[in-house]
Amino acid sequence: MTQPVAFILGGGPRIGLAVATKFVAQGWSVALGRRNLGASVELKGVMPVTVDVSSTQSVETAFAEVEAKLGFPTLVVYNAASLTFPPNQGDPFSVSPEAFAQDTSINVTGGYAALHAATRGWEKLRESDSVEYNRRGVFIATGNVTPFYPNPFATSLGSGKAGMVHLIELGEQEYKTAGYRFYFVSQVLEDGGPVPYDAVDGNAHGEAYWEIVQGTVGKVTWDVRFAVGNDGSISYQKG
Helix, strand or coil, rough: CCCCEEEEEEECCCHHHHHHHHHHHCEEEEEEEEEEEEHHHCCCCEEEEEEECHHHHHHHHHHHHHHHHHCCCCCECCCCCCCCCCCCCHHHHCCCHHHHHHHHHHHHHHHHHHHHHHHHHHHHHHHCHHHHEEEEEEEEECCCCCCCCCCCCCCCCCCCCCCHHHHHHCCCHHCCCCCCEEEEEEEEECCEECCCHCCCCHHHHHHHHHHHHHHCCCCCCEEEEEEEECCCCEEECCC
């Protein structure tokens, strides 16, 4: 049997690289998409892919490259994000429309392009009755709780994440018969609140994503929230 393939769009130094490392260690073939490959940290067993998620054509081209070189990914992780801080404190709508539009192209339009490409590819696998289809498709969007805890500093980021929430919930609702799974996964504090940026744990994301894909988390919905204990243990909460 061929190795399962994962495609991670957004190879940031914490979450993206940690998730790639985890899945390679589990025997997966992994493609890691970044806009600037020159800034990439080389990981053994990871195929770098140039992708600018603000361009829907670039996302489509990147999926085609992954399919040609590794096979079509049965796991797609959308880990890209962009944030412009409002220049005026207490004035969340002081973000310029141009900056908001650019952030939105990364935070949600690129995510939609990835969802479109993923589901088209999974449908082709299903119609061909291939071995890969038997693994079914999983789409994970790296989330946070800004859609549920509005943050005046995250005008563009929270709006984009809210858009991804809608898309992920739609996917979970409409593709059940096909067996595809969709998740919006957020690290939170143990009390369920937003986690500070400097406390985001890349390795914990890798472990959580692995457990979600393997189905060992237990009964979870599309809205997956996890906290990291002082000992590094992961606990899951109801969204």
